Structures are given as structure tokens and as C-alpha cells.
Amino acid sequence: MRHLLTPRxxxxxxxxxxxxxxxxETPADTLVVAHTIDDIISLDPAQSFEFSGNDVNQxxxxxxxxxxxxxxxxxxxxxxxxxWEVSEDGMSITFRMREGVKFHSGNPVRAEDAAWSLQRAVxxxxxxxxxxxxxxxxxxxxxxxxxxxxxxLTLHLDKPYAPSFVLNCLTANVASVVDKETVMANAGDDxxxxxxxxxxxxxxxxxxxxxxxxxxxxxxxxxxxxxGAPTMKRVIVRxxxxxxxxxxxxxxxxxxxxRNLSPTDVDSIASVEGVKIQxxxxxRILYMGLNQKDPVLSNPAVIEAMKHLVDYDGIAGSFLKxxxxxxxxxxxxxxxxxxxxxxWTYDVExxxxxxxxxxxxxxxxVTKVRDLREYTDVAQALQASMAQAGxxxxxxxxxxxxxxxxxRAREVPVFIGEWGPDYSDPNTNAxxxxxxxxxxxEAKATGLLAWRNAYAVPQAMNEATLAATLxxxxxxxxxxxxxxxxxxxxxxxxxxxxxxxEPTGLRENVQNWNSGRxxxxxxxxxxxxxx
Amino acid sequence: xxxxxxGAAAPPPDHRAAARRRxxxxxxxxxxxxxxxxxxxxxxxxxxxxxMPIDPVLKVVGDRATQAxxxxxxxxxxxxxxxxxxxxxxxxxxxxxxxxxxxxTGQPVVNDILRVFPATFELATLGxxxxxxxxxxLGVVAAARRGGIVDQVARVVALVGYSMPIFWLGLMGLxxxxxxxxWVGGPGRQGIIYDGMVPTVTGLILVDSLIAxxxxxxxxxxxxxxxxxxxxGYYSLAYISRMTRxxxxxxxxxxxxxxxxxxxxxERAVIWRHAxxxxxxxxxxxxxxxxxSLLEGSVLTEIIFSWPGLGQYITKALLxxxxxxxxxxxxxxxxCFVALNLLSDILYRFLDPRSK
Numbered sequence: 001m002r003h004l005l006t007p008r009x010x011x012x013x014x015x016x017x018x019x020x021x022x023x024x025e026t027p028a029d030t031l032v033v034a035h036t037i038d039d040i041i042s043l044d045p046a047q048s049f050e051f052s053g054n055d056v057n058q059x060x061x062x063x064x065x066x067x068x069x070x071x072x073x074x075x076x077x078x079x080x081x082x083x084w085e086v087s088e089d090g091m092s093i094t095f096r097m098r099e100g101v102k103f104h105s106g107n108p109v110r111a112e113d114a115a116w117s118l119q120r121a122v123x124x125x126x127x128x129x130x131x132x133x134x135x136x137x138x139x140x141x142x143x144x145x146x147x148x149x150x151x152x153l154t155l156h157l158d159k160p161y162a163p164s165f166v167l168n169c170l171t172a173n174v175a176s177v178v179d180k181e182t183v184m185a186n187a188g189d190d191x192x193x194x195x196x197x198x199x200x201x202x203x204x205x206x207x208x209x210x211x212x213x214x215x216x217x218x219x220x221x222x223x224x225x226x227x228g229a230p231t232m233k234r235v236i237v238r239x240x241x242x243x244x245x246x247x248x249x250x251x252x253x254x255x256x257x258x259r260n261l262s263p264t265d266v267d268s269i270a271s272v273e274g275v276k277i278q279x280x281x282x283x284r285i286l287y288m289g290l291n292q293k294d295p296v297l298s299n300p301a302v303i304e305a306m307k308h309l310v311d312y313d314g315i316a317g318s319f320l321k322x323x324x325x326x327x328x329x330x331x332x333x334x335x336x337x338x339x340x341x342x343x344w345t346y347d348v349e350x351x352x353x354x355x356x357x358x359x360x361x362x363x364x365x366v367t368k369v370r371d372l373r374e375y376t377d378v379a380q381a382l383q384a385s386m387a388q389a390g391x392x393x394x395x396x397x398x399x400x401x402x403x404x405x406x407x408r409a410r411e412v413p414v415f416i417g418e419w420g421p422d423y424s425d426p427n428t429n430a431x432x433x434x435x436x437x438x439x440x441x442e443a444k445a446t447g448l449l450a451w452r453n454a455y456a457v458p459q460a461m462n463e464a465t466l467a468a469t470l471x472x473x474x475x476x477x478x479x480x481x482x483x484x485x486x487x488x489x490x491x492x493x494x495x496x497x498x499x500x501x502e503p504t505g506l507r508e509n510v511q512n513w514n515s516g517r518x519x520x521x522x523x524x525x526x527x528x529x530x531x
Numbered sequence: 532x533x534x535x536x537x538g539a540a541a542p543p544p545d546h547r548a549a550a551r552r553r554x555x556x557x558x559x560x561x562x563x564x565x566x567x568x569x570x571x572x573x574x575x576x577x578x579x580x581x582x583m584p585i586d587p588v589l590k591v592v593g594d595r596a597t598q599a600x601x602x603x604x605x606x607x608x609x610x611x612x613x614x615x616x617x618x619x620x621x622x623x624x625x626x627x628x629x630x631x632x633x634x635x636t637g638q639p640v641v642n643d644i645l646r647v648f649p650a651t652f653e654l655a656t657l658g659x660x661x662x663x664x665x666x667x668x669l670g671v672v673a674a675a676r677r678g679g680i681v682d683q684v685a686r687v688v689a690l691v692g693y694s695m696p697i698f699w700l701g702l703m704g705l706x707x708x709x710x711x712x713x714w715v716g717g718p719g720r721q722g723i724i725y726d727g728m729v730p731t732v733t734g735l736i737l738v739d740s741l742i743a744x745x746x747x748x749x750x751x752x753x754x755x756x757x758x759x760x761x762x763x764g765y766y767s768l769a770y771i772s773r774m775t776r777x778x779x780x781x782x783x784x785x786x787x788x789x790x791x792x793x794x795x796x797x798e799r800a801v802i803w804r805h806a807x808x809x810x811x812x813x814x815x816x817x818x819x820x821x822x823x824s825l826l827e828g829s830v831l832t833e834i835i836f837s838w839p840g841l842g843q844y845i846t847k848a849l850l851x852x853x854x855x856x857x858x859x860x861x862x863x864x865x866x867c868f869v870a871l872n873l874l875s876d877i878l879y880r881f882l883d884p885r886s887k
Contacts, residue, residue, distance in 0.1 A: 032723050038847060041591075041637040049593045125600065127593040197637055210727055212646065213636035214847070215839040218727065236723055240837045244702055245718040248710050254717050399850055401585040404594060422595060447595050 025253050029233040031510075031527055034240035034249055035259040038214045044196035045176035046121040049128045049422075051521070052237075054173045056217055058521035059235070060104075061176035061202030064095055064114060064153075065167050067424075069514045069523040075164075075336075076171050076424070080109055080203070081153075084167075090160030090472055093167075095153045101226045103179040103203045111148035117178040118146050118155075120191045128174035131423050135161060135169075164336060164474045168425030171520065176202060205230045205525035215239055219524070230525040250275055250505050256529065257513065258505035263322040266503045274508045279322070282420075283332045283518035284500035285429070286324055286378070289407075289415035290493040292454040296365055296391070297413060301358035303493045305351035307344040309385040310378075310497055314346065319377045324498035329485040330433040332499050334518035336474065337426045337481025343489055352389040361390035367414040368406055371397045375416045378497070382416070408446040410454050418500070419449060424519035426481045427469050433496075434488055435465045455493050569865050573625070576861045577618050577854070585852035591634050621858070630862070631855035635848055640859035643844065648863060649734025650720060651833075651840035654760055655825035661764025662771050663818055669768070670775025674783060675802050685772055692769025697762065701835040704758050716755035718837035725751050759836040763829060767821040774817045778810035811882045819871040826867045 026032045037052040045057050066079035078084075081095035101109040122132050122142040136158025137145050145156045155166065169175065179201035183192035186199070200208035205227070206219035219235040238255070240246050246258035247265040251272055261269065261277075269275050290297040290306060297303070312326040329339040355361050369379045376397055383393040393414065406412050421428040436450035436457040437443075445451035464484050471477040499518075506513055512526045589596075592604045609617055624631060630640035673685040708715045716722055720736055725748045729740045737756065740748035782788065783806055791801045828842025841860060848856035 026723060030723075038635075041635065049595070127596050127600065129600075130595070130597065212839075213638055213643065214844065215646075216726060236726060238719060238723070238837070239839070240718055241834050241843075242718070242837070245705065245835060245837055248705055249717050251710065252713070252717060254723065399585070401589065401850065401852060404589060405586050408589075444598055446601075447597065 026256055027234075028529060029231070031232040031235045031257065031524060031529070032255045033235065033237045033257040033259060034246040034255045035237050035257075036241055037217060037237055037239045038241070040211070040213065040217075042193075042197040043200060043208070043211065044126075044193050045117070045173050045178065046124045046129070046191075047126040047193060047197065048173060052217075054521040055237075055516075056208065056211070056219070057173045057176055057200075057202075058204075058516065059206040059219060059524050060200040060204045060208050061173075061178070062101075062109075062204050063172075063175050063177060064170050066171060067516075067520045067523075069526045070512065072334075072514070072517045072519065076167050080114060080177055084163075086163050086472075090157075090163075092154055092156045093163065095155075097151055097153065098226070099151075101203055102224055103182065103201065104207045104222055105179055105182045105201065107179055107181050109177060109179075109203050111151060111153040113180045114153050114177045115146050115148040116180045118175060119143060120178070121174050124191055124193055126193075128172065128422070131169050131172045131174050135159075135166060159470060160472070161469055162471050162474070162477050164477065165425050165427055165469050168336075169423050172423040173521070178202065206235060225525070227525070231528045232524060235524050247505070250507065253507065256507045256510050259502075259515070261503055261505045263319075263503075266322050266505070269505055276506050276508055278504045278506055278513055280502050280504065280515050281325075281332065281334055281518050282500040282502045282515070283334070284418045284420040285327065285330060285332055285496050286374070286416075286418050286498040286500070287330075287449075288382070288495045288497055289412070289417075289449065289453040290495070291410065291413045291415070292456070292493055293410060294365065294413045296360055296363045297493065299358050299360055300491075301354045302360055302391075303491075305354040305358075305389060306386075307495055308347040308351040308354075309382060309389055310344075310495075311346040311381055311385065312342070312344070312497065315378060315381055316498060320374060320498060322503050323374065323501060325501055326497070327499035328496050329489060330429045330494075330496050331426050331481060331485060332421065332429075332518045335421075335424070335426050335429075337468075337478040337485075339482050339485040341486075341489070344495075346385075348385055348388050351385075355390050362392075364392040364394065365413050366394040366396065368396045368398055368403050368412050369416055370400045370403045372400070379414075379416050382414070407452050410441070410452055412452075415453065421518070426478075427465075430465045430468065430481060430484060433494055434461050434484055434492070437462055449494060453494055458491075461487060565869055568869070569862070572861060572865045573622070573858060574618065576858055577621065578614075580849075580852070580854040580857055581614060581617075583852060585850075587634055587852035587854065590851045590853065625858075625862070630859040633848065633853055633856040633859075635851050635853045635856060640855050643856065644841070644859055644863055645734065647828075647839055647841050647844045650838055651826060651828045651842065653735045653737060654756060654763060654832075654838060654840065655822060655828075657756060657760035658763030658825050659767055659818065659822040661761060662767030662821065665764070666768035666771030667775050667814070670772040671779055671802065671807060673772065674776045674779030675798070677780065682776075685776065689769040689773050692765050697766065697829070698831045698835055700765075701759070701762055701832055704762060705835065708758055714754075715758045716751060718835070720752065720755055720838065721748070722751045722755070759832050759838060762832060763825055767825065770821055771814075771817060775810070775814060778813055779806055782806040782809050808882075812879055815875045815878050815882065819875045823868050823871050827864050 035052065039050040040053045041050060042048050043053055043056055045061060048054055048057055062080050064079060064081040065076040068074060068077050080098055080101060082098040084093055084095045086093050097111045097114065103109055118132060119142045121129055122137045123139045125139060147154050182201040183196060186192065186195040188194060198211065205222055205225045207222050209220045210218040216239060217237040221230045221233045223229045240249065243260055243262040243265045246260055247269055249255045250258040266277055270277055290303055292298045316324055316326050326342055328342045328344055331338040333340055369375050379395050383395060386393045403412065407415055432449045434450065434457060436445065436448050436455060438445065439451065439454060439456040443451065450457050461484060464480065468477055468480040471480060502515055504513060504515055509530045511528045511530055514523045514526065516522050588601055588605050588608065588610065592600050605611060609620065633640050633643050636643055669685050673682040676682055709717050729736065729743050729745055729748050732739050732742050736752040737749060740752055788801060788806060791805050828840045828845065830842040830846050832838065833840045833843045845857060845860040
């Protein structure tokens with residue numbers, strides 16, 4: 001009989017009492033989100049590099065600097081670090097830690113924890129570690145390069161980097177501050193990597209109560225959060241793959257937020273009472289990469305022609321409607337130094353003339369495209385306009401993994417796909433689109449988009465990209481990126497086409513939803529549900 | 532006649548020993564062929580997985596990894612070893628019940644399967660039950676009243692079941708019964724408020740909620756499972772009812788049936804006691820096969836109903852080159868088929884007097 005009195009039984013009884021119908025509303029203090037979360041491999045901030053994993057960590061951890069969900073345009077703001085100071089020579093940055101902040105475990109957040117968190121990310125050297133190691137930290141030197149005392153932490157850099165560059169990188173998930181004592185108590189000999197893959201030890205607004213792979217993530221509000229306890233006491237993220245299923249759940253009020261609605265479902269849900277759609281620009285750029293190993297595509301006239309063979313407005317207004325907007329520069333809007341010029345127009349006549357004059361008419365190109373509807377649709381539109389201009393494009397559809405393999409081996413002639421920034425600084429895209437110091441096959445710079453497309457970036461542009469990481473003045477730095485992008489638009493064979501827009505379906509009463517815009521991951525602490 | 536009876540009751544001792552030896556040998560043979568089947572299954576899956584043009588290392592380290600990170604992971608996964616060494620090592624692990632770690636969830640494959648298989652098992656069992664309890668009577672009646680109304684209806688039902696794409700039926704079912712009528716729960720195994728409320732014992736939520744005595748949780752889980760289970764049930768019903776009908780027609784045209792009718796037995800007794808008893812053996816095979824194919828997990832149904840089952844798990848693993856997960860899943864499916872075969876063998880013994 002005892003079990004009848006458990007909180008579970010009481011909760012169930014009350015739930016039954018208030019929810020007899022199928023049209024049940026979600027509880028007022030609970031946010032229920034439907035999302036595709038089957039990409040999570042690990043929840044360790046030093047390892048997670050997937051969208052959904054970062055979505056979780058954004059809320060369970062704090063970083064030295066963070067974005068304010070209610071004021072994203074302001075850029076990074078003090079978080080666990082109250083303030084910072086750059087040394088005269090620009091070679092070190094000292095952060096003063098905020099006092100009185102606690103981890104979920106109750107342990108105080110110390111400079112030691114922050115330093116250890118960064119050090120362990122460098123030492124573990126997993127996928128996202130490059131965000132930190134690009135400042136000269138290595139597993140061997142990191143304990144000398146990241147130092148701390150009772151109240152402050154100092155980063156000793158190998159070059160006088162732009163402070164905005166360093167601080168933007170510190171907003172990344174890999175720079176999350178981890179509770180050293182708790183992790184060490186549970187860690188094996190892997191600096192807690194295995195344990196943190198399934199658990200959270202942070203100071204963020206939410207604690208992790210459950211993660212079942214491919215199924216659900218549950219978060220509970222951290223009542224002692226230093227910026228005030230979040231309004232939503234529970235956040236449940238359910239893995240729902242089908243857009244139509246998400247739509248039904250949202251219409252029925254069984255969920256509050258649907259994050260993967262297809263354009264069709266967005267259209268038809270817009271008229272449903274009690275539901276609203278919120279569009280947010282995200283950081284991902286859909287681009288066309290023209291492989292310079294291809295004899296046709298390496299012809300400058302063909303490169304120029306291809307830029308006129310994409311029906312930017314037509315595509316964005318039809319099958320990519322509500323998913324992408326035209327965007328022809330490699331920095332997404334919302335970034336420092338973003339360029340919003342769209343110089344190219346759809347002009348088949350002009351392209352045909354360029355191709356004819358170059359003697360390239362009648363050539364055939366065989367390419368591989370990932371079997372994702374957005375990409376194949378763009379490829380087919382391109383195929384049609386190329387045919388009008390005298391070029392034949394043959395498309396082989398295959399899985400994402402297969403295309404990626406070939407792309408990394410420099411074997412995709414016309415690549416149609418997306419690039420998502422790794423951190424919120426312009427260098428993340430500049431360093432891959434506009435930087436390629438060694439274009440030989442032996443260089444194996446598989447991480448660089450320029451290398452994958454065999455684009456020998458001019459020396460001046462390589463240098464400009466490096467120089468921009470060192471510019472101390474943020475305004476001058478922004479101008480440098482604008483200049484690089486203009487030159488890029490003029491000559492590069494990698495052609496940014498569109499920027500991702502993410503529509504989120506919300507119940508009418510959900511306020512202040514923020515998927516993270518182009519620079520961060522989703523944030524829940526400011527979300528409220530009105531009447 | 533008495534002679535044969537006496538002989539069966541007391542066979543000579545050496546005859547009995549020979550029979551026992553034969554039985555042992557046949558069990559040994561069955562076991563051996565089972566082991567060989569499983570080994571072959573694993574080998575083929577393993578080779579397909581390795582020759583697939585998908586790089587599992589990329590899945591682990593991500594697209595942006597440096598060459599050094601890539602190489603480290605490549606070695607850690609043992610991919611630098613020759614294929615036969617990799618396979619031998621894998622077999623050794625499997626024998627100790629270690630199926631490795633899935634690279635798409637980061638969890639041990641055993642844990643993953645213990646989580647996803649009950650979801651599929653629950654759905655497949657309910658689906659098969661529906662298929663059997665509706666399909667068999669439908670098939671029998673259709674055969675008994677050949678060309679009648681029931682036969683025509685059964686034919687249309689089966690045809691629609693065979694030809695309708697399951698994702699379309701699933702979506703329409705959701706739209707109608709969940710979206711418009713509100714009779715059943717939406718996608719997922721449970722309503723949100725029940726999520727994680729029932730302690731996991733078997734992993735079958737219907738059973739677990741009964742064990743916990745949570746009647747409300749049971750009702751909720753039932754309202755979520757009934758639609759996808761009916762859908763799967765419909766498909767197995769289509770198959771089972773057609774097979775039942777053709778088995779029955781074969782029996783009903785046999786001479787012993789005519790004899791029975793001539794002897795004045797009621798039609799009911801003729802159909803159920805005589806004809807039906809004789810088709811029960813092939814029917815068991817049909818049902819076992821249909822159950823087995825549902826146990827593989829129906830990917831489309833699972834995706835539409837957000838059902839975290841085996842089908843989705845294996846498909847996703849296959850697409851990301853996650854061989855540990857694929858092989859683990861293959862072992863489970865293989866074991867299921869073997870177990871079902873054994874089970875139908877045992878059922879034969881009960882149903883077929885000759886095998887006693």
C-alpha cells in the first residue's frame with residue numbers, strides 16, 4: 001500500500017484529474033520540445049560537436065563569456081567571468097571570476113575549475129579542441145599557458161590575437177566550465193570523458209535529469225542559478241523525426257515547440273489557431289563548390305558563368321521557401337564583418353555567352369549530390385539552367401557520408417551542400433573558405449573547404465585572413481573581413497548561395513523562444529509560457 | 532490394429548536407445564546448423580559493412596577533425612588491422628557478450644539494444660496478435676463461404692493491405708484518429724507526463740505499467756501503441772488471412788471433408804474440428820514468419836510514430852557505418868528467427884499427433 005503515497009502516484013492522480021481529454025495542454029511550468037536529436041554522440045563539452053548535443057550543453061553549462069538570449073546583437077557578454085583585461089602586448093588575457101556562483105553540485109565555481117575545463121579540452125584533443133588549440137595551446141604546454149589564482153584566470157597566447165576572436169571562441173560549447181571536483185570523483189583515467197558523455201556537471205540554468213539516445217532529453221531548472229531560476233521548471237526534448245508528426249503534436253497541444261517543420265507544414269500550420277511560427281536566421285551557408293581539378297570548372301569564365309546560373313530568388317521563393325534566403329558572402333549575417341551584398345543575378349544569356357566565348361559549350365560534368373531534398377532540388381535547378389547555357393550536369397545521388405568521403409578526397413566536381421560555422425567568430429568561415437596555404441594533394445588539409453575544392457587561395461588573401469585574426473581594433477577587423485569577402489566574390493570558385501532560416505513552430509503562449517540565432521545553440525532560461 | 536498399439540506402447544529396449552541417439556544427433560545437428568547460420572550471418576554483415584563506401588571514423592571524429600585526430604581514432608577502432616583479424620576480434624568479443632560501442636549513440640550496443648528491442652517487441656507482438664485474431668477467422672470464413680460477401684470483403688481488405696504504402700496509411704491514421712477524432716495518443720510510446728514515471732523492468736511499457744500498478748500509465752501507453760500496432764496488424768492480417776483462406780480451400784476440397792459431411796456432421800464441426808485442425812501446422816509457420824518480419828522493426832512505422840525501436844536504430848546505424856550496432860542488431864534478429872523456428876517446431880509436436 002505504501003507506493004500509493006509516492007509523489008509519482010500523486011502526480012499521476014492529479015494529471016488524470018486535469019487531463020481527461022486527448023487535447024491536453026502541457027503543464028504550465030514544463031516546456032515540451034519536439035526535435036530531431038538522434039545526432040547526439042556525447043554530452044561531454046570537450047567532445048560534443050553535434051547540434052543537439054550543443055543544444056543540451058548550452059543550457060547545462062556556463063562559459064566565461066556568453067550570449068544574452070534577450071540581446072543577441074550585443075555579442076558576447078560577461079558570464080562566469082565578470083570582466084577581463086588584455087595585456088599591453090596583446091599576448092595574454094586575464095579574466096576576473098564572478099564570485100558566489102555555484103555548480104549544480106553545490107561546489108563554488110572557481111578560477112581553478114575554469115582553467116581545468118579548458119586544459120582538459122586541450123588535453124583530450126577531441127573534435128572541437130581546435131577551437132582552443134588555435135591559440136597555441138598544446139597538451140604539453142597548456143598547464144603553463146592557462147594559469148589561475150584565487151580570483152582570476154589568465155590565457156597566455158602564442159600571438160597577439162584579436163580579443164574579439166579569443167572571446168568569441170570562449171562562447172563555444174568546448175569552453176564550457178566544468179565542475180572539477182565532481183568530475184574527478186567520477187572519472188576514470190580519461191579526464192572524465194566517459195562519465196561526462198552521459199552526465200552533466202555544470203553551473204548552467206538547467207540540470208540534466210535524463211538522456212535516452214534517439215529518444216529524449218530531460219532538463220530540470222537549477223533553482224540556485226546565478227542569473228535567477230528559469231521560469232520553465234522542466235524541459236523535455238523528444239526525438240520526433242517526421243515533420244508531419246511534429247505538426248500534429250503541436251496542433252494538438254501535446255508539445256509547445258516543433259523545431260523541424262518542413263516548409264509545407266509551416267505553410268499549413270500558419271493558419272491554425274493557437275500556433276505561431278518564428279523565423280530565425282541560422283549560421284549555415286548553402287554553397288556551391290566548383291572543384292578546380294576539373295578542366296571545365298577551373299576556367300575563370302565558367303566560374304563566372306556558374307554564378308549567373310543559380311536562380312537565387314526563384315529557388316528561395318519556391319522549394320527553399322522558409323528554409324533559406326539568398327546570401328552570397330561566406331559570413332552569415334549576424335556575424336562580425338558580415339557582408340550583405342548580393343552582387344550576382346540569375347542571367348542565363350550572359351552565362352551562355354561566357355561559356356561560348358571560352359569554348360566550353362557542350363562539355364559534361366558528372367557530380368555527386370547528397371540525397372537530401374534541398375540539395376538535390378538545387379542541383380536539378382542548376383542542371384536545367386546549365387543545360388540552357390550549353391553545359392551538361394549529370395547528378396549522382398548518394399548518402400551524406402558517401403558524398404563527404406568523396407568531397408574530402410577532392411573528388412566532387414560540383415558540390416552542393418552546407419557549411420555551419422564552428423564558433424561565433426568570423427574567422428571560423430574565413431579560415432576555411434578563404435585560406436589554403438598548401439593546395440597540393442599531399443597537404444591533406446581535408447578540413448578546409450578551399451582545399452577540398454582544390455582552390456589555390458591567392459597569397460594576399462591567405463595573409464589577409466591571418467592578419468584579421470590579429471587586428472586588435474574590432475571595427476577595423478570587421479572592415480578587413482568585408483574586404484576579403486568582396487575579393488572572394490570577385491574571383492573564388494566557391495560560391496555562397498543561401499543562408500539558412502530556421503522556422504520554429506510554437507504554441508501561441510510560448511514567449512522569448514531563442515534557437516541560438518546564427519551564433520549559438522538553443523537557450524531555454526528566458527522562455528516563458530503566458531496564458 | 533491392436534498389434535501396432537502394443538508395439539508403440541512397449542518398443543524393444545534397443546529400439547528406444549536408437550531413437551534417443553537419433554534425437555540427440557538431430558538436436559546436435561540443429562544446434563550446429565544454428566551456430567553455422569549465425570556465423571555466416573555475422574560474416575556477411577561484417578563484410579558488407581566493411582566494403583560499404585562509408586567512413587565510420589568520420590562519424591566519430593566529425594567532419595572538421597585534423598588528420599592526427601582522424602588517425603588516432605582510426606587506430607583506436609582497430610581499422611588498421613587486416614579484415615580477418617578485425618572479424619576474429621569481433622567474434623571473440625561477441626562470445627563474451629560484448630558487442631562493442633555504438634558510434635552513433637556513444638553507448639554500449641548491448642544497452643542500446645536492451646532499450647530499443649523491447650519497444651519493437653511490444654509493437655510486433657500486439658500487431659501479430661491483431662493479425663492472428665482477425666486474419667485467421669476472416670480467412671476461414673472467406674474459404675467456407677467462397678465467393679460470398681465475407682470473401683469479397685476479405686479480398687479487398689487484403690489487397691489494400693498489400694498495396695497501400697504504410698507511411699501513407701500511418702499518416703492518415705494519425706491525422707484521423709489522433710488529429711481529428713482525438714481517440715488515440717500521438718506519436719511516441721507515452722504521453723509526455725508519463726515519460727520516465729514507470730520504473731523499467733521488462734522495457735515493455737504495457738507490462739511495466741501493470742507491474743507498477745499504474746493503471747493510468749497503462750491506459751496512456753495503450754492509447755499510443757494501438758494505432759501503430761493496428762497498422763502493423765493490418766499488414767500481417769492481409770497476409771495471414773490470404774494464406775488461411777488458401778490452406779482452407781485446399782482442405783475443404785479433400786475427400787475426408789466430403790466423408791465428414793456425408794456422415795452428417797454440422798458444417799461448423801467440419802470446418803473447425805476437421806479442416807482447421809489440419810491447416811494449423813502450416814498456419815503456425817506463416818504466423819511465425821510474419822511475427823519474425825515484424826520483429827526486425829518496421830522502419831517507416833517507427834519513424835512516423837516516433838517509435839524508438841530496432842528498425843530505426845539499425846537503419847540509422849547502417850547509414851552512418853556504425854558496424855557494431857548493425858552487427859548487434861543482426862544478432863538479435865537472427866536469434867529471433869532461430870527462436871521462432873524452435874518455437875514453431877515445439878508447437879508442431881503439440882498440433883501434429885504423428886510427431887509425438
